[in-house]
């Protein structure tokens with residue numbers, strides 16, 4: 001093994017002596033060749049489509065061959081027409097709601113909860129950083145709230161604000177506020193001391209320091225935190241909708257279970273996957289835009 | 298016949314024994330002690346930094362040089378004693394004081410010109426005006442092409458140049474530099490030293506610089522302040538009157554250099570320059 005490694009290493013070293021070795025990569029170096037850029041651009045979507053095609057093909061095959069019940073795991077050939085026919089609905093008469101409505105209801109809850117949570121987390125983190133006493137008084141409480149499962153807040157939420165959007169938003173908020181606030185405090189704490197010293201010596205006051213130094217310096221961590229929180233919010237809202245908030249995507253899935261309509265459950269799962277994935281990509285794009293000076297992954 | 302010029306206990310007497318050309322002290326430390334918890338960073342340090350002079354602080358690691366700069370910058374308050382700048386007690390960061398560190402600390406989320414304009418904006422200059430002034434200053438150091446680029450697109454030497462320009466943009470009367478060129482290669486460092494010297498001479502500012510590079514200290518300083526640690530105390534101060542540009546081969550400078558080296562190597566408690574040697578060096 002060692003000998004093999006040594007010989008394989010020796011060959012390229014001979015082929016490319018040091019004098020012709022490429023210069024060390026620099027950030028501002030010329031872009032890589034077009035072929036490599038294209039490969040990188042399409043590698044992920046292509047392999048993505050391919051992986052799913054294989055899985056769905058096997059699934060179809062398995063259902064046709066009778067390896068598993070198509071009543072429990074309805075294959076794509078049943079689920080897709082069901083979805084396209086617009087039959088993925090719950091309720092009857094005026095109560096009847098479709099998939100799109102369920103998705104939009106759930107999305108609004110997530111967005112509102114996420115924005116409120118983010119604003120509150122940064123606001124509280126700001127106070128904790130500005131006022132020493134609050135670090136001692138508030139941070140321990142925030143830290144103890146963070147690990148509580150969001151579903152645990154559902155009874156509370158329903159008791160306080162009733163079934164529906166406010167309860168769902170409350171659950172999302174509770175799911176992410178604690179961890180976001182802790183992460184924000186950590187992000188602001190770890191802004192290099194020298195940045196603050198430089199800004200202060202250049203004449204920045206408190207407000208300007210926050211706007212031009214602390215927020216931008218913490219922005220990469222904050223954006224990563226938002227993306228993580230988005231997943232937490234997504235999980236929380238679905239759990240909440242399953243646990244008593246009777247509308248939205250989570251409710252659609254629970255109704256599918258109760259009506260023993262696995263196609264409905266499957267459509268709900270697909271919607272969760274597709275929408276969740278799309279939104280995470282969107283957040284990633286936003287992250288790259290907002291913290292353009294960092295390499296986001 | 299070694300004479301201890303400044304015994305730690307009699308530190309306040311030190312300024313009185315010197316004749317200072319410029320009567321105005323840009324910065325003065327009066328019997329300053331600074332402790333962090335149970336660590337005494339500096340103890341009973343008295344030092345006058347004459348206005349317009351280039352003062353270099355050297356001493357072993359951890360002897361409180363950076364602490365001294367933070368005190369002068371108003372970022373820390375002394376535990377005992379006083380710190381004044383231009384005759385007024387330092388109570389917080391001053392607009393007339395600029396700080397430069399070993400790391401350039403340019404803000405990566407701003408373009409190079411916005412970095413340079415930062416201090417001007419903080420002083421209430423309009424955005425467009427500040428950016429135009431920043432471009433002007435960048436042009437003076439040959440960085441016009443980089444004004445719209447982020448600092449990450451610059452080389453290490455360019456970044457440090459921008460950091461200097463940013464510090465000078467607000468026309469500070471006091472420039473505090475903490476190992477500013479420590480991270481640069483030899484050649485770039487020499488260029489930066491020349492740039493600093495010319496900028497300093499044009500500006501008339503007072504410079505207090507910390508360095509671990511003896512050669513740099515000898516090439517730049519009007520005045521050297523040697524520290525011992527720990528806690529940090531002034532072992533000795535000496536003037537270098539050799540005109541600039543200085544040669545590294547100047548026998549006088551080489552002699553001081555050799556002695557400094559010994560001082561640092563041993564982190565000696567006491568100074569080893571005799572009165573006669575001091576007089577000779579100062580008159581050079």
Ligand SMILES: Nc1ncnc2c1ncn2[C@@H]1O[C@H](COP(=O)(O)OP(=O)(O)OP(=O)(O)O)[C@@H](O)[C@H]1O
Pocket residue numbers: 333334336337338357358359360361362363364365
């Ligand atoms: N903010 C701080 N909190 C606690 N201790 C500190 C702080 N700043 C400095 N010290 C301590 O004070 C002493 C002097 O530190 P300082 O950074 O001033 O030394 P220095 O002379 O600049 O060293 P170096 O040459 O390595 O940069 C050290 O023992 C250091 O640990």
Ligand SMILES: [Mg+2]
Pocket residue numbers: 362363364475
């Ligand atoms: Mg230091």
